[in-house]
Amino acid sequence: MPAQTNQVEVGQRFPLTIKRIGINGEGIGYYKRKIVFIPGALPEEVVVAEVTKVAPRFIAAKVHKLRQASPQRVTPKDATYGQVGGIELEHLSYPGQLAFKKDVVIQALEKFKPQGYAKYNITDTVGMENPWHYRNKAQFQVREIDGHLAAGLYAPSSHTLIDLPAFATQTDLTMKIIRTVLTLVESLGIPVFDETKNAGILKTLVVRESFATGEAQLTFITNSPKLPQKHALITAIQAELPEVVSIMQNVNKGKNVLVWGDQTLHLAGQETIMETLNGVHFELTARAFFQLNPIQTAKLYNLVRDALALTPEDRLVDAYCGVGTIGLSLANQVAEVRGMDTIADSIEAAKHNAAINNIQNVEYEVGAAEDLLPKWLDNGFVPTALVVDPPRTGLDQKLIDAILDSRPLKFVYVSCNPSTLTRDLKALVHTYQVEKIQPLDMFPQTARVEAVVTLTLKRDI
Known part of the structure; x- marks a missing residue:
């Protein structure tokens, strides 16, 4: 008889008990003495794991079936949970986090x-x-999907854009500004960037809110210094979003792994917004790093x-x-x-x-x-x-x-x-x-x- 092997194959399924959560938020178990990483699984859970990748030192898998749920498991708030980063522990109670x-x-x-x-x-x-709505800055890519504009984040390890009409870790104001501006851009017919054609204008919307003042700064990151319908867009933003006191434009030409380019233009309002931490005031430019x-x-x-x-x-x-x-x-x-x-x-x-x-x-x-x-x-x-x-x-x-x-x-x-x-x-x-x-x-x-x-x-x- 041929010798038995411990070879594990992609698509193979097996029961697994989760021992702890790894540093990237994935559940960890062990199968035939090899570590298994399963996103979305929690300690003490029993799952049926389905192998998605086999590497020399680890196995990656997904949850095919949840046989025994952790008492710490909760229902994620976001419909896009599991599709984008930044909310990978929404299924875990806050004390558990x-x-x-x-x-x-x-x-x-x-x-x-x-x-x-x-x-x-x-x-x-x-x-x-309150561990929700705490992020004071949104930096969402803008693309056309199925004939309509979308603004959101890429799925992990891809350039597949996930539209985010809501996102439970962002402040209400940053999301309101993103979605309102997206509607204005679409209604004015402003061309958005197309990576496959390396053409179009608008790439990214960046919004930062000051917790101290309730005011916000909006930056358009574009493929060109040109911004069609600029004046109509600014007028509409000022009418519909009085919280936006600073409107800027950053130019980042062509396909680029970096979000920001070197040239920043002042379009309307103030050039900065003010934030306060422990009684100290900080004046923030569009590109300034500041805690989220x-x-x-x-x-x-x-x-x-x-x-x-x-x-x-x-x-x-x-x-x-x-x-x-x-x-x-x-x-x-x-x-x-x-x-x-x-x-x-x-x-x-x-x-x-x-x-x-x-x-x-x-x-x-x-x-x-x-x-x-x-x-x-x-x-x-x-x-x-x-x-x-x-x-x-x-x-x-x-x-x-x-x-x-x-x-x-x-x-x-x-x-x-x-x-x-x-x-x-x-x-x-x-x-x-x-x-x-x-x-x-x-x-x-x-x-x-x-x-x-x-x-x-x-x-x-």
């Missing part, structure tokens, strides 16, 4: 195993009272403040400072703030935001943190407190070396990626003690989690 996000941090620690990780104090996730959930961002900065336990004598470095949000929020508690960012426009915005708030004890410089911090140290600057909020790639090794060289007494690491956070902790914990890891839910209904890590310099160093 908060527990999962703490577990994501634990999973990362178990993978990278920084020294002493089993004894770290990981607190419960800070959530939202101001409610949770304010909580995050309060956590950073409490973790640093700042004094009026402290000299704080705000690495990856962006438009200055963290440093400016803390400037009134310290002697000096120094911030750096690689994006020149962000540094100019940080300087401008300092000026409009009359904050004078701050200094901002363009450059990489791993280059500027050693330079500042060589010039005699001695930081006593440090906050880093890096991109998902985590800290550069040169910056880790500079931190370990300067050894500020107070150190807070804000992370949006538990994997790179725990990787970086492996190098940092030889010099620093992890006092606490505080998860925070910046993006409810998604698998993403922020973490605020409080580190203190070890006394025997």
